[in-house]
Amino acid sequence: MPFDQGNVTFRICALPQAMPDDALERFAANAAASLEHVRDEPKWGWVSARHLLERRIDEETSVLGGHMHLCLRKAERKIPSALLKAECRMEELSQMAADGKETLGRKQRKTIKEDVTERLLPQMPPQLSGTYFTIDTSDNVLYVGAASEKQLEMFLGSFCDVIGFEPVPLVPEVVASEMFEIDPDSIPPLNISPEMGDGDAAGTLGQSFLTWLWFFQEQRGGVLPQSKLGEFSLMVDGPLTFVAEGAGAFESVIRKGMPTVSAEAKAALTVGKKLKQAKVLLMRGQGEEWSLTLDADNFVFRGLKLPEGEAMDPHSVFDERMTNLYTFRKVFFALFQRFLKEMGDEGARREFQESAKQWVRDRDGK
Secondary structure, three states: OOOOOOOEEEEEEEOOOOOOOOHHHHHHHOEOOOHHHOOOOOEEEEEEOOOOOOOOOOHHHHEEOOEEEEEEEEEEOOOOHHHHHHHHHHHHHHHHHHHOOOOOOHHHHHHHHHHHHHHHHHHOOOEEEEEEEEEEOOOOEEEEOOOOHHHHHHHHHHHHHHHOOOOEEOOHHHHHHHHOOOOHHHOOOOOOOOOOOHHHOOOOHHHHHHHHHHHHHHHOOOEOOOEOOEOEEEEEEEEEEEEOOOOOOOEEEEOOOOHHHOHHHHHHHHOOOEEEEEEEEEEEOOOEEEEEEEEOOOOEEEEEEOOOOOOOOHHHHHHHHHHHHHHHHHHHHHHHHHHHHHHHOHHHHHHHHHHHHHHHHHOOOO
């Protein structure tokens, strides 16, 4: 989805250097090809984020509120499998009748399929999809709507081909080392299971953070520490996805009822599972709310709903949405920095783990 409306799913990337002055011209020179050139092989190219057929890339079509807003488009033609199978079978029956045979050889069937594909493919409408991105030039930060690793890899390679450098995805380990100069390997996996030894703890840095965040917000009644951006509160809610390494049930998802106070959640924590994915709600005052599903392993933000804005014209609306994205990013990474500092201190980490183990013991699963 584009970043100018609705909920957005995205990752955050750092730009290792400023965007070149002629960036728009470079994207325009690599604009998506006309659909008439699209066949069975996917065709990739850049378009304006206004819509997937907008091949004109310039200040008018691709800049909103001072922010570049573009899309990497994928276009290909596909024959529905049921249609292809039916057409091939029809040709096979006709060929068998003409030859007086009851069956056809593999080579004949292959030739028929190739002929049918060549005949039908140009008649198929192109299928279009896009990976949208926008850039906060003041912080050299790029937001990209790539949820899967494959989609992200294609985007990063295509971006590098045009601009000359590759954005750096801000996964937990990169944020720790590059933004906060903390060695991620110095943060051991958390263990908040009252029945496991600390040496048995496992899981990713992101999983430890999301599990810590759940405990942190409950201990504070949802109220976050004071910040320059205002007073915020936070809540971790279901659906909850727990994971653990080793034998047994590797992943469990709790959806119905009240997942955070369920017996299943307590059981998952007790056997050493950690949160991999959960819904997170961030609130400021009485009227502003950010809600999303956080995939903790790679910091993928799914379905982020931004606060309702007051602007009316498209440029002001986009600028307002970017400001809200900035606010969310700052608060989120400030919480991650607090987690890293606390877990990097041996005494603070030990104190946290003991408190969290008691928190698990005392949970009244229903």
